[in-house]
Amino acid sequence: MEGLKMSIGKIVGIMSGKGGVGKSSITSLMAVSLSNNGKRVGILDADITGPSIPKVFGINNKRIMSVDNKIRPVKTVSGIKVTSINLMLDNEDDPVVWRGPLVGNMVKQFYEDVDWGELDYLLIDLPPGTGDVPLTIMQSVSLDGVVVVTSPQDLVNLIVKKSIKMANLMGTNIYGVVENMSYFVCDECDKKHYIFGKGGMEPKLNELGVDLLYSFPINPDFTELCDEGRIEVFGKINFDLCEKFSHVVENKIGAIKVENCCI
């Protein structure tokens, strides 16, 4: 375990208060952004019951290999290393009907028994919510901190507050919040439309003592390219956006002192 911590720069969990806010998409975009910026990145897809990372990268037909008792992650086109239960199933649409502790063990194995090599960042896509499964996983891996993904409506419902409180209760660093689907840019007039209201996120997060890292728009090209397994193409087309995202993430993660190590 110590060896693993030494060969991986930062281990970052990506969490969300509920499903469908774009947590896996933002995890993938973060990986692409950091990788575009020359960083060595791995993704551990710990969203065991709804694993979508392989599909977004178009590697869902590949399978994880085991060499010398070590699991070899699958590499994406740009060299991002990925492990996911979906890369082990006979059929990717087979459901995984496991309870929390079993999922926790599986994720722990994905973490410890994988030949990650040297990485600057290992991003862990945690299951959505604040229930038993994400809790068990957060206890089984040694996170340096978490990024919380939310949608504007999520804040209204105060669901994001639950994620922040859960991380606080566990003594885990919170690097900040990424607001997904924050606005929409009109094709015709190029204007930003804040469908769910503008500027409401930052003051509410400030009250909670958490920074807003980035606001990402609703982008139909993003949906399309993710669905086609070509998120890396989105990263190439939107190089400037990715560069900005990666700088924000790196500045924040580099700035926070590591206080927590669960195991």
Ligand SMILES: Nc1ncnc2c1ncn2[C@@H]1O[C@H](COP(=O)(O)OP(=O)(O)OP(=O)(O)O)[C@@H](O)[C@H]1O
């Ligand atoms: N900013 C965005 N613009 C357009 N589409 C988006 C955006 N973010 C996510 N999506 C789309 O929304 C859908 C859900 O996203 P995703 O699978 O990342 O959610 P999730 O929070 O990880 O869900 P779960 O945790 O339930 O698995 C996907 O089809 C994705 O392509």
